[in-house]
Amino acid sequence: MAKYSDKVDLYDDRGRVFASKVPLEALSPLQNPAIQKMVSYVKQCVSVNLEGVEKALATGAVGGKGCLINGRSLKVDLVKSAASIADEVKKNLQVSADDDTDVKVLKGGKHLLVKVPAKRLNAGVEYTTGATSTAAALCCAIVDQFKVNIWDADLVHASVWGRYPQTMEMLGGNVTSLLSVPQQNEGMGYALRNVPCAHIALITKKNAMNAAALSSILEQAAMFEMGDAIGDFERLHLMGLAYQGLNVNNLVYDIVKENSKQGTLGDVVISTVKRAIADGIIKPLAKAPSGYVNYTTDDLSKWNAYASAGLLAGTMVTCGAARSMQHTPSVFIYFNDLIERETSLPGVDFGRVEGTGVEMAFFSHSIYGGGNPAVFAGNHIVTRHSKGFTIPCVAAAVALDAGTTIYTPEKISGTTGEVLSEVPELREPLKYVNEAAVAIKGGV
Amino acid sequence: MATYKPQFYPGKSKVAANRKKYMDPSYKLEKLRTVSDDDIVRLMGHRVPGEAYKSVHPPLEEMGEPACPIRELVEPTPGAKAGDRIRYIQMTDSVYFTPLTPYMRAWTGHTRYRGVDIGVLSGRVPLEARERDLEKVAKELVETEIFDPARCGIRGATVHGHSLRLDENGMMFDALRRFQFDKKTGEVVYVKDQIGVPLDKPISVGKPIKEDELRKRTSEYRVEDVAFRTDKEVVSFIERLHMLRTEAGFDPNRVKGI
Numbered sequence: 001m002a003k004y005s006d007k008v009d010l011y012d013d014r015g016r017v018f019a020s021k022v023p024l025e026a027l028s029p030l031q032n033p034a035i036q037k038m039v040s041y042v043k044q045c046v047s048v049n050l051e052g053v054e055k056a057l058a059t060g061a062v063g064g065k066g067c068l069i070n071g072r073s074l075k076v077d078l079v080k081s082a083a084s085i086a087d088e089v090k091k092n093l094q095v096s097a098d099d100d101t102d103v104k105v106l107k108g109g110k111h112l113l114v115k116v117p118a119k120r121l122n123a124g125v126e127y128t129t130g131a132t133s134t135a136a137a138l139c140c141a142i143v144d145q146f147k148v149n150i151w152d153a154d155l156v157h158a159s160v161w162g163r164y165p166q167t168m169e170m171l172g173g174n175v176t177s178l179l180s181v182p183q184q185n186e187g188m189g190y191a192l193r194n195v196p197c198a199h200i201a202l203i204t205k206k207n208a209m210n211a212a213a214l215s216s217i218l219e220q221a222a223m224f225e226m227g228d229a230i231g232d233f234e235r236l237h238l239m240g241l242a243y244q245g246l247n248v249n250n251l252v253y254d255i256v257k258e259n260s261k262q263g264t265l266g267d268v269v270i271s272t273v274k275r276a277i278a279d280g281i282i283k284p285l286a287k288a289p290s291g292y293v294n295y296t297t298d299d300l301s302k303w304n305a306y307a308s309a310g311l312l313a314g315t316m317v318t319c320g321a322a323r324s325m326q327h328t329p330s331v332f333i334y335f336n337d338l339i340e341r342e343t344s345l346p347g348v349d350f351g352r353v354e355g356t357g358v359e360m361a362f363f364s365h366s367i368y369g370g371g372n373p374a375v376f377a378g379n380h381i382v383t384r385h386s387k388g389f390t391i392p393c394v395a396a397a398v399a400l401d402a403g404t405t406i407y408t409p410e411k412i413s414g415t416t417g418e419v420l421s422e423v424p425e426l427r428e429p430l431k432y433v434n435e436a437a438v439a440i441k442g443g444v
Numbered sequence: 445m446a447t448y449k450p451q452f453y454p455g456k457s458k459v460a461a462n463r464k465k466y467m468d469p470s471y472k473l474e475k476l477r478t479v480s481d482d483d484i485v486r487l488m489g490h491r492v493p494g495e496a497y498k499s500v501h502p503p504l505e506e507m508g509e510p511a512c513p514i515r516e517l518v519e520p521t522p523g524a525k526a527g528d529r530i531r532y533i534q535m536t537d538s539v540y541f542t543p544l545t546p547y548m549r550a551w552t553g554h555t556r557y558r559g560v561d562i563g564v565l566s567g568r569v570p571l572e573a574r575e576r577d578l579e580k581v582a583k584e585l586v587e588t589e590i591f592d593p594a595r596c597g598i599r600g601a602t603v604h605g606h607s608l609r610l611d612e613n614g615m616m617f618d619a620l621r622r623f624q625f626d627k628k629t630g631e632v633v634y635v636k637d638q639i640g641v642p643l644d645k646p647i648s649v650g651k652p653i654k655e656d657e658l659r660k661r662t663s664e665y666r667v668e669d670v671a672f673r674t675d676k677e678v679v680s681f682i683e684r685l686h687m688l689r690t691e692a693g694f695d696p697n698r699v700k701g702i
Binding site: 265404 | 448450451452453454455456460467469500501504507509510511512513514515517518519520521523524527530547550551554555556557558559560561562563564572573574577677680681684685688689692693695696697699700701702
């Protein structure tokens with residue numbers, strides 16, 4: 001039986017209704033099979049840059065920037081032999097003939113999308129199995145197929161694994177996972193938050209609604225893992241995922257549409273408040289001497305969900321109008337300032353998004369270095385404070401940018417985002433989560 | 445449904461009323477001076493008047509956009525459509541009864557202008573936008589009642605001065621001496637652009653607003669006039685928000701009807 005009585009209407013990324021009166025918990029990472037599949041794919045799916053391996057072997061440039069081993073090179077036609085390499089990698093990874101191992105050849109052999117079987121991950125406790133077993137399987141495949149001798153095998157290792165194990169991660173390697181190595185996580189349960197927005201925007205092919213959805217799914221699923229979304233706070237995070245990330249009740253889409261031609265950030269705040277009043281989420285509490293009305297609510301988690309949907313809509317309108325990602329921190333601060341002054345109720349995540357915006361503004365506007373919004377993730381030292389409500393907006397903004405940054409999302413993401421966009425569930429999360437929610441709604 | 449009218453800001457003082465007024469986009473800001481379009485361009489120093497806009501990417505129509513429902517919905521600004529660079533105007537506002545305090549610049553900017561990126565720092569407020577959009581915004585920022593020639597500075601760099609005493613002419617300190625008080629005309633003239641590069645010819649931004657008039661128009665709480673603590677409604681609003689943020693952080697389910 002459902003813990004919460006909330007029901008929501010599901011919509012697609014274009015504002016079309018998909019299903020009505022679905023229990024909120026059908027969208028929970030603890031229940032929704034599509035979300036669980038996505039989390040699993042994030043661990044299982046690994047990108048291989050075969051062209052990169054070939055180049056590294058040919059030139060001896062292995063182990064990251066500035067590293068070149070003169071006199072060492074190995075000419076192997078990896079790209080041309082991608083199909084047989086893929087077969088060999090698959091053979092190496094497969095646990096049983098009917099398991100879910102998959103290796104896809106992409107871009108004429110330049111890239112491989114590898115899906116490591118779940119059985120391998122289940123046999124261990126660390127999500128790095130995806131990257132480690134793919135890298136090792138690839139090394140074995142190259143050594144076997146091209147009959148690499150014992151004196152050159154080390155070069156194959158370095159071209160695939162990069163500088164590891166001298167470094168914590170595979171620095172300069174050609175096998176990448178969406179997830180960073182555990183040592184690079186800010187704290188317990190941060191793994192799913194350590195995915196830069198550049199990857200998210202490219203995986204979703206710069207569809208801002210899907211970028212926000214994928215980011216919100218990863219962030220809010222992480223909240224369960226971090227120990228945030230539990231007890232008194234579980235519904236708060238479920239509401240945030242549903243209303244901000246998954247466009248339930250078409251709230252995000254409606255507010256964007258209302259302000260799409262002329263709207264300012266201030267107009268988006270007003271649209272959000274109007275909708276909250278109309279839906280009975282907030283109501284007047286008392287009138288001050290100036291005539292200013294304090295608003296109150298009986299459901300603060302739902303108010304937070306409305307405000308966070310408004311925040312995403314405000315980002316889409318502001319960054320969308322300017323076709324630029326750099327406006328995000330300004331939206332975080334002033335959307336919240338304005339909505340607090342409009343209602344006298346706390347802003348998104350009760351002040352944490354606003355605080356995050358202040359820091360992010362410094363670190364994304366060349367004041368104290370940092371980088372553009374595409375490098376930010378929920379695990380970033382500057383943006384980790386809001387519990388899942390900030391990064392979906394950053395991902396949407398990165399998707400809406402028309403090319404205003406020196407370091408583009410493509411440059412930051414390398415081949416990872418592009419390769420992982422081949423996974424339908426990651427590319428179009430709204431569709432798959434909606435379908436799964438409908439499939440299980442009776443049982444929730 | 446309760447009748448809802450946007451309220452922008454609490455408070456019963458004249459400062460609060462000014463804040464509300466400036467933040468309300470339906471209120472038309474009073475124009476106090478005229479500065480030509482070319483002079484606005486010269487003051488910012490990003491391009492020479494008449495020069496074509498430089499671009500950071502091709503026009504949207506030429507480059508094509510990814511299939512995204514939000515891009516299809518949200519109309520890009522003229523500058524974004526053309527692929528303009530993102531440029532800025534940066535203001536320093538004196539603590540002596542300036543029309544807009546730094547935070548007010550952000551609040552007012554975001555309620556009045558679309559597609560702007562505003563940041564508030566301790567002594568300066570940059571507003572960034574696509575170049576041709578920025579020029580329109582900058583004109584209104586300089587020509588209307590939210591600008592005072594003596595106590596607002598257009599300063600791209602070396603912004604220091606907002607908290608220093610005014611000089612004998614009531615001018616805010618500027619280490620780069622970008623603006624001067626012309627005793628003959630009683631007007632403030634800029635002899636350097638916002639970065640401090642000398643201008644070919646001075647640009648007048650008009651006469652400083654008189655002290656009593658400034659006190660009427662200011663959005664700044666200040667002990668010599670309307671002290672923040674005297675606006676009980678605003679103080680209680682701030683206290684209420686602080687309480688609600690804290691209580692909600694402890695347990696959102698307990699915050700009901702307060």
